[in-house]
Every structure is written in C-alpha cells, then in structure tokens.
Amino acid sequence: MKLLQNFEEYLGAVILVGMTGLTVANVFSRFVLKASISVTDELTTCLFVLLSLLGAAVCTKRGSHLGLTLLTDRMNAGNRRRCALLGSVLGALFCGIVFYYGIEMVVHEYVSEQLTLGMGWPEWIFGSFVPIGSALICLRFIQAGLAVAKKKEQEP
Secondary structure, three states: OHHHHOHHHHHHHHHHHHHHHHHOOOOOOOOOOOOOHHHHHHHHHHHHHHHHHHHHHHHHHHOOOOOOOOHHHHOOHHHHHHHHHHHHHHHHHHHHHHHHHOOOOOHHHHHOOEEEEOOOOOOOHHOOOHHHHHHHHHHHHHHHHHHHHHHHHOOO
C-alpha cells in the first residue's frame, strides 16, 4: 500500500536518476570521446515532462500546490473547507479535461504515425505522458477532496 501511496515519488526518483545518468554519459562522451550521444537531449526533455507532471501530483497530494492564502487565511473554518473542496473539484475537473485532450492527442499521434525527430521513436509514447500525468494529478485532487469532506464529517 505504501508503494501506491508514494508511487509518484518513487517513479520520479527513478526518472531523475535516469536523466542524470543519461546527461552525465552524454557529457562524458562529448568531452572525452569527442562524440555526442544524440538521443540524450530529446529523451531527457521528454522525461522532464513526465517528471514535472509527477511533481505536480506529489504537490497536490501534500497540499503544497499553489494557493491563494491571502483570502483563505481570513475565512472561518467552514468557508476554508468549502474553498478547499471547491479547489479540489476544479483541479480534478481541469485535470480531467487535460486527460481527455491528452488522449485525443495520443490517438492522433498514433494514427498519423508521427515519429520523434532525433530518435525516430513513435511520438505517442512520449505524448502518453500527458494523460498519464494528468490522471495521477486528478486522482490526488480527488483524494484531497475526499479528505476534506471526511474531515468535515468527523468534526462535531
């Protein structure tokens, strides 16, 4: 269960180590062997997109995403909960929309057989990072909203 609870952190750490390894290998190859590994730039850029989305999911899970505390700090506890619940619903809705259009993008890339410029790999592989990441963020917004709703029920 802990693996699923911290899935984004573990996957993000693996991706970050992989990106670092690729970049170090490319720098070594470029300066010592005088030959660049051409795929590393494109691959690390694509992995950075997934890493960014995983980071957003982690921030959502921890409640450390951007918020406007200037207003919420002046609210009573009930209104603060309502705003938190509204924020979770709107965040999940937004991520749901990004997921939907991300799927459309991936289907278009798959059908049109688009390839990446440097590696010549199918573009839909990296395009799928958008719906995967948005689904993870959406899940975390739903969890946050349920936690706010559950907290309200537990209070007298």
